[in-house]
Amino acid sequence: MAAARVRSGGRPTLEEVAARAGVGRGTASRVINGSPRVSDATREAVEAAVAELGYVPNRAARALAGNRTDAIALVVPEPETRFFAEPYFSAIVRGVGAALADTEMQLLLTLVGNDRERRRLAQYLTAHRVDGVLLVAVHADDPLPELLEQLGMPCVISGARHAAETLPSVDSDNFEGARAAVEHLVSRGRRQVATITGRLEVYGAQRRLDGYRAAVSAAGLAPDERLIAPADFTEEGGAAAMRDLLARRPDLDAVFVASDVMAAGARQVLREAERRIPEDVALVGFDDSVVARHMHPALTSVRQPIEEMGRRMAQLLLDEIAGRTPGDERPSVVLPTELVVRDSS
Amino acid sequence: MAAARVRSGGRPTLEEVAARAGVGRGTASRVINGSPRVSDATREAVEAAVAELGYVPNRAARALAGNRTDAIALVVPEPETRFFAEPYFSAIVRGVGAALADTEMQLLLTLVGNDRERRRLAQYLTAHRVDGVLLVAVHADDPLPELLEQLGMPCVISGARHAAETLPSVDSDNFEGARAAVEHLVSRGRRQVATITGRLEVYGAQRRLDGYRAAVSAAGLAPDERLIAPADFTEEGGAAAMRDLLARRPDLDAVFVASDVMAAGARQVLREAERRIPEDVALVGFDDSVVARHMHPALTSVRQPIEEMGRRMAQLLLDEIAGRTPGDERPSVVLPTELVVRDSS
DNA sequence: CAGGGTATTGGGAGCGCTCCCAAAGAGGGT
DNA sequence: ACCCTCTTTGGGAGCGCTCCCAATACCCTG
Known part of the structure; x- marks a missing residue:
């Protein structure tokens, strides 16, 4: 039985654990890694040695030998x-x-x-x-x-x-989230529902737009491309898109915005245009972020289980x-x- | 010159780099680690080999041999x-x-x-x-x-x-941040400046309170412990503290709140109590978080360079x-x- | 031209672990 | 009792690197 090198300081090595348990290095390794090919008695002996020595495997050595990194x-x-x-x-x-x-x-x-x-x-x-x-x-x-x-x-x-x-x-189910949001607006009696989208290269933003479209046609409303304004997920972008929408369709009575931050920008523009929320224009965001909770009035939003x-x-x-x-x-x-x-x- | 083992796939090793550069492993290692004890010609040769082979040191091996982890x-x-x-x-x-x-x-x-x-x-x-x-x-x-x-x-x-x-x-300079905030309130003519603190076991919260006190006495205002309400950094805590303050000193005209989130809670209570912000009560927060920007009215706050x-x-x-x-x-x-x-x- | 540095260099000896082979032990069937 | 199989075990051979010592080359000095 090879006696493990005595080491004063330092952390214990597998070799030392094995020596203490009276087994070979290979066996100790098997126990540590939960291999089934070890007798119960041996396993217990090794586990006891591990506990006594406070052994923790050396990650670097493991990574090097095992060709993985954990x-x-x-x-x-x-x-x-x-x-x-x-x-x-x-x-x-x-x-x-x-x-x-x-x-x-x-x-x-x-x-x-x-x-x-x-x-x-x-x-x-x-x-x-x-x-x-x-x-x-x-x-x-x-x-x-x-x-x-x-x-x-x-x-x-x-x-x-x-x-x-x-x-x-x-x-997250971007399509369904958007669809439900717009359906909600429709159920509250809104008829001219606009949307501010995120960057449409982002697939999720595209899906939210798809959801919006699905809900609009499901409700039997007239689809109108002028009710759709693309933005870039920023507050400023949201504001600019809202201005566009108001210019193109001043009669809109609801906006589904593809993110809360953009909704904050949109709200600012709506306030400047003296449209009351929700009386004149209803607003729904996406993300349910802190912004949504603290906006005034508090913003209805689609929560994702992030x-x-x-x-x-x-x-x-x-x-x-x-x-x-x-x-x-x-x-x-x-x-x-x-x-x-x-x-x- | 020991020929490095030929390896079809896999990443190149130091040994291979050394062989390619026509030097020993030790020398290659010295170059990689920027040791000055290498001649320029050798250094260049090794660097060229590294570039050609696309060598990247194996972290695990390094950690194991060097007893560090990077x-x-x-x-x-x-x-x-x-x-x-x-x-x-x-x-x-x-x-x-x-x-x-x-x-x-x-x-x-x-x-x-x-x-x-x-x-x-x-x-x-x-x-x-x-x-x-x-x-x-x-x-x-x-x-x-x-x-x-x-x-x-x-x-x-x-x-x-x-x-x-x-x-x-x-x-961050909690003391000075708080002091400046309160000084600002005083400079706007506020005289009954209250504060909502964080948990005072947190040293930073204590320092903010110290800064508040310093500003109050520097302004020659009458210190009053009833103007100080401890909370716990939560929105609910901030609301509760605000209620206490209003009960104890209904004449307060400003509140320095030790965090924006608590300020949001306080604002809610002030709104329910029909105190206008900032006309009746001025509010200052701490953190300059998203909440501050989107609160209504937008919250003055102490920004930390996080x-x-x-x-x-x-x-x-x-x-x-x-x-x-x-x-x-x-x-x-x-x-x-x-x-x-x-x-x- | 010898002697004693100093600047470079090569490569052995590990670091602590996993993988794997061969050896030893344990049954079971005939 | 003997042979064969299956289980369990020990430990050699690396993994790729750093550290360090010894070897070599080079350069002054007197």
């Missing part, structure tokens, strides 16, 4: 203010954190600001420094997903990039990494939204 | 909603990310929810899985800082825990890890705040 990266495109804004970012992080809580997986946060950082990220991924990647707010033309697919790197994205998404993705989305993304990724993808098709999750009715509608 | 942890106590709320979290993350951008350092996100996760974190840190720790929103009685100090683990905290903080810390705080925390930590602490005393940074005047005052 870490996943959450990649956040920093300029994408829509994502980085409240409540998206912290909620996603919370959800991911929750899903990872009783896992050995570490969460690496990677902010991608400019092109240089983007290249560094690509290098990172190529160097296999993580077992998988969570990609949020990817654009349809982002080369990153392709790169990941080529590398065979497990990956989950938030929000499908288009109808024929090939990557595993988690999304934290849950984070959790599901992480779970999907863990599955992907473990290789237990059920069928051949890519798992894609669509979570329901909820309409939170407040004073603006 | 990673730091951002530890976030999840139940601490004050911190996790907008804008704190994302701004800190941004700042930290910016400071780390041209470093090899990785950012690990660790959410600490319950006691179990807390123990796991302690184990983590004991196992030296990171080179340093960024601790945000620590309570004065949190055992974590002590643990870190015992382990000799570099650490920076956001917000001193008390006047005699021993750890390197980054903070992103900059994140950046400085990271820099301090990197210094600490590099061991180049200038003197013996712990570096502690206090950043200035800025009063953003809006319609509520």
